[in-house]
Every structure is written in structure tokens, then in C-alpha cells.
Amino acid sequence: MKFLDEVDLKVQSGDGGKGIVAWRKEKFVPKGGPSGGDGGDGGSVYVEADENLYTLMDLSHNKNVFAEDGEPGGRREQKGASGDDVTIRVPPGTVVKDRHTGETLGEVIENGQRICIAEGGEGGHGNAYFKASTNQTPRHAEPGEPGEERELTFELKLMADVGLVGFPNAGKSTLVSALSAAEPEVADYPFTTVSPQLGMIYVSEFETFVMADIPGIIEDAHEGRGMGVEFLRHIERTSVLLFVIPITADDLGEEYRKLVHELASYDADLMDKPHLVALSKIDVLAPDERDLLPDVVASEFPDDVPLLPISAAADEGLEALTYALYEKVSAARSDSSTASTQA
Template structure:
């Protein structure tokens, strides 16, 4: 599901630390034969914590980290001393990472901000010392709580890239070429289909030192919802985008039909994608005259913002940026909706089969 450098799926066993036992100590000192209980509490076990890091864009650093084990809490001591807490383990992940329970598919954490921390697997609580159990009728309790055990859970970490604009189109529609022209990204470009095998991100410079992030994913083909091609399994990376830029080549025999096919594939993958703002770019249009452009425009949905561009000649590139910026700003003003995560079943590289049980459980 990834290249050598882009990893968007890992499966990790997270084992949190057990809590330390409470102390059953009785105070003893010269002249105080009935000092009473003074056992301290045990320290809690170490947590497994996810932390957002905006400098990361892949889960490559976790690819071979199959087991993560936090430290155990220490037992309480005399004189009401609390045991030391177990050492936490912090897993830094890119923004857009989702953690699921590998058995049930339940979403346990979602990282969307730099520095955000979420306890993925909590450590066991430390036991109470015998000082907590003294009473008028039991002034010398010999009981203290044991520490709670830690948890051992297999978690799936799945990355969904955060970008303002997501590129959608068939293979050879010119998506990678556009990204290379408007940003410093260097995606693979060649004169054959499926040159893009993994998602690519680029920062697009705009007017007055503004900028936005554009994400390119492998091309979609008709029947992607049934498992054909590469694009379907990477569509999750545009689920969070504010705007979708559909790209169709001007030499297509039926641009309107190709646009409807792309919409259909998105709907089958995740219906919420159709709620996003959309812009259509007709690429490779440097050879079109105004008459041909008018004929194509007449076949398109009347309310569909569109622009004829050519990445090679820079035709209407600035106009496209202006249109995208308007849509991004409008999308940010839209009332936010809860994200419904895409659901699909797939054989992973390690042979495990992962299948979510229901879309409804994530609403």
C-alpha cells in the first residue's frame, strides 16, 4: 500500500504499564508504638501516547516498530511516599493520523493538530496504600490495593493527509504536471498511465505571501470502487480536503461523461466527498480556441466552476489559483460536518485482513 518512502498504514501492539501496588507499611518510631498506617500509593503505569508532529508526513518511522511497551509503576513506600509513575511512550505521528482498534475497527484517537497528544493505551492505576483504609473501627489496616494491570491492544495507525486541495482525475490527466508547476514538489512525470503510485503534497504560493497545500493521488479508473486500479485505496487522503480539483484532459472524447464517472467513484467510496466544494480544470487546452472551449462549456453542469488550463504553457494557471483560493476560503466558512471515515476491506501487506464493521459506528 505504499512505496519505499510513503507508508500510510502500520499495525502496532501497544502494551501499557501496570500500576504499582500500594504499601501496607505501619509507622514505627521510638515513643510512638501506635503510629498507625502510613503506606503510600503505587504509581500509575506508563501510557502509550500519540502526539501530532507537523514535520512528519508518513508513518515510515513506525513501519518496523511492531511492539511498543510502556514502563510499570513502582510500589508505594513508607511515610505516605507515592511510587514513581511508569515511563510513558510517545509515538509522534503526522497530522491526519487515525488510530483504530485492530479487532473491532473502533476509532480510538485522531490527530489533527501539531503538538496534540492523546492517550492511546492508558496505563494501569496505582493501588491505594493502607493509609486510605483506616477508620474508627479499623485503625491498623493491613490491606493495600494491588496496582491495576496495563492493557495490551493491537492498534492500526492510518494516515489521511491534510491538504486544502485534492486532485482527482483519470491517469494521465496532468495532475502531477500541474503540481510540479504550481509548487516545489517533484512528482514522477512520464508519458504513460499510473506514473503516480503514492500521494504527493505540494505547497502552492499565492498572492500576498499566502499559500495553500495541494495533494495529488494516483489516478482513478472506472470500476475503482470494485477494486480496479490504484486510486481507490488512496482516496482517503482527500477526505479532509476543503476543495476537490477535478482534472480532465481536453482531448477526452466526452469530458462531461468522465466527470460523472469520477463523481460516481467518489460517491461509492464515501458519499461525504460529494458535499465538498469542487472545481473542474480542463487540462492540455493550449490548442483549444474560444469556439472549442465554448462547445465544451455547453456540455458541463451550469453551476460547475471550471477553467481551461495548460501546465506546459502556463495558460490560466493564475486564474486557477484564484478560483481555488476562493473555494478554499468559502469552504472554511461552511458549517463543519463530522467526518465520516471511509470503509473498505483489503488484504494488507502483512497478510492480515482488515474490515470495519459498520459506517454507523463512526458517526
């Protein structure tokens, strides 16, 4: 399935139906009064989160979305039928912005959450509405209000428990493949992953978490270099960060500091998230060197950052990594639940 995380759409809510001028004409009602009904309301355009969707691909097939206009009012004060609403279904984590101003109109996070992005116009009043003691025979009615027309950008921010952070070819895709059923393209060259991948990690039958393989970050990604900003925004909604640094890197500590710089430059709050470092590709080392690796490189990293040597290809250290991540995820979920209860 192709992943698509940004789509531009034009939406148009329905116009309100016009009110009408009409008069009562019953046989035994002399000098019948006004009976023109109000027009129906125009349909609105809504966005609703659907947990069965994972990409914005469906929206790319229809770039124009229109709701129905309201019907005109009828005789005998009958209100016109309202236009049908239109609901655009999107994955949870979708943000809707005005395409021209960049203003955020809303976002849907929980399954079933629904927001209105273009409200239908109200139906106009018929002449019966204007009858009063000082005006027994009103001869005017209102047109319906026009609907709203908007050009919007839909952005999807992945919602995952763990976000993988690393430069291209760090071994992130191989790690997701080894831990889950996800099958991102894997090869020994940079930028193999060009779209985010999600993997479900099973700790036990009833204990799971979702891992997001974010495409490789490059230096100055926070300034938009490469596809940096497009990818960095997916990290915002993850609870835990896993930095993946291959032990084949020239300077492990410097690579970590560069990654931290890119994240902090994009959003300083990202580094408040709990994070760990996976030292990948340890299968290139001799067995006795692997055991000593954390102690040898510890001075290159902050004291409070756990270092976990792994080899996804050789299936080494993955169980310890899984449990360490789940411990962080569980704590983050507990903190989130407590905050929601107190809110």
C-alpha cells in the same frame, strides 16, 4: 521521502505499582500503626499531532510501544513513582482505530492536539489506606491495576486545501510540479504517482494554499479495486476538488461523470464540496481551437461547474486556474471559520 499513510502498532500502557504492607517502627512510637504506601500509576500512551511530520514512516520502525510500569509503594506511606508516559507523534490528520473491530478511538487534527489511546493502570493501595476506627491494623494491600494492551491501526488522511481528482495519466502530477515546488515522478504512463504528493501554491507572498495530488482513480475504486479506498480517503479532508480531465480523452463528459460516480459512491458528501474542472493537455490543440474549447464542451458538464483549459507543459491557463482555486479555497476557509465561531 517515502510516503506511508497506514501503520499497525501494538501499544501497552504501564501496570500500576503494588501497594505494600508496612508498619511504623520509630523508636519512641510503641505499637506503630500501618505505614504501607500506595503504588505509583502506570504510564499512559498518547498520540499527539506534530505539524513538522508529513508521513507515518517513523512509526514503521518500531511496531511495539510500551509505557513504564508504576513503582511499588514505600514505607512511611510513600507513594511509588509513576511510570513515564509515552507520546507517539504523528502528522495532523491521523486517525487511530482498533485493528480488530475497526472502531475509531480518536483523531488528531490541530498541531499539538493530544489524545490518550491506552491509559496506565492505577497504583494499588498500601495498608495505610485501609486504616479505620474499626480496623487499626490492616494487614492487606492491593496489587496495581494492569495497563491496557491494544493493537491499533494508524491512518493518515492528508489535510490539503485542494484535492486533484482524475484517472491515471490525466496530467495531475505535471500540474502540481508546474504550480509548486513539489516534484512528483512524471512520465507518460498510468500510475506514475503511487503515493499522495503535496504542493504549496503561492498566489502572492502572503496568500497560499496546499494542493494534494491524489494517485489516479480507476473505475470501481470505491469498492476497493486497485488502491482505490486507500487513496479516496485522502480526498475527504480537502476543501475544494479539482477534476483534471485531459482533452485527449475519448469522451470528456463521460470521464467526468465516472469520476463523480466513484467519489459519490465512496462518500456522497464529497460532491457537496466546491469543485472545478481543469481541461488539461490543451497544447495538443491549435491556438484557435484552445480559445473555443470551453464553449464547445460546455454541454457535457453541469452549468455550475467552471471549466478551465490548461496546459501545464506549455504553461497555459495556470494563472487563471490558480486564482480560481484560491477564490474557492478562501470562501471555504471563511465558511469554516464562521462555523467554528458559531459552534
